[in-house]
Amino acid sequence: MNQLLYQGKAKQLLATPDPQTIIVRFTDTVTALNGKKRATIPGKGALAAQISMRLFELLSTQNIPTHYIRQLDQQSFLAHKVQIIPLEVVVRHYATGSITKRLGIPKGRAFQPPLVEFFYKSDELGDPPLCEAHIYALGLATPHELAQIVSLAQRAAALLSDYVAQRDLKLVDMKFEFGRTAAGALLLADEISPDTMRLWDARTHESLDKDVFREDKGDLLRAYQEVARRLNLTRSLSASGEGQGEVEGQGEVGTGEVPSPFTERGRVR
Ligand code: ADP
Ligand code: MG
Secondary structure (H helix, E strand, C coil): CCCEEEECCCEEEEECCCCCEEEEEECCEEEECCCCEEEECCCHHHHHHHHHHHHHHHHHHCCCCECEEEEEECCEEEEECCEECCEEEEEEEECCCHHHHHHCCCCCCEEEEEEEEEEECCCCCCCCEECHHHHHHCCCCCHHHHHHHHHHHHHHHHHHHHHHHCCCEEEEEEEEEEEECCCCCEEEECCCCCCCEEEEECCCCCECCCHHHHCCCCCHHHHHHHHHHHCCCHHHHCCCCCCCCCCCCCCCCCCCCCCCHHHHHHHCC
16 A cells, blocks of 8 residues: 555655655545535545546646646546645636625636636645735745736636537636646645636536535535536446445546547537
């Protein structure tokens, strides 16, 4: 078993023989309200992992530098190890959640151009909002790095939004984390899944993301399964589902089972 380097709220980081890479393993734990609300939902980790891998692959094809290297199993992928910049970069296309309360903006209002916000990634401080000056005062990034981060976040958000729109999903908002490799490269890291994005059914505006858990509005697994289905990932996840903690390995990416965004390139703007 690979050495556990970090146990997070939803994922584990495991060592590999190569100090430059790590294994990102998605667990079935789901948390909200800064960890105060938590549950174990068997099958959730595999779904979040599969969705995340698909979306990292998509961004890689569009020249967004990410930490994702390749799938290892249903719940894990190999990634470039980075030093995470403790900055949560939130891109909002529509208002919902904290911003509606903080600024009194009505739920559902569109942001054009998309709104980019920063939060300090600190469980201890409750992830407070940061402005640019705070970021420099805390020494989190240089102005040059922050410009790069914002540009990557804006491009990634636009690509993801277009991609899911073709699958009848509305990308409402999302949270990105960035990190630096030992060689100094800036990479989009962490995960891109319904744990870290808000996805609504394009027609009904039904939540298909972690808000289902946050707001106790139904079956989280079913919501994530619906996202996976719309991204054509369900065949690779046929062993997941109610009551099953582990998903049987059904081969890795590249077996031809899972349609990859590489083959759908024409659909990605
Ligand atoms: P947390 O409770 O800290 O949010 P998670 O459950 O999300 O933890 O586990 C993932 C942790 O690993 C996060 O702290 C995230 O910042 C960090 N991380 C993500 N990708 C990488 C990477 N490529 N290299 C190093 N750390 C990473
Ligand atoms: Mg996290």
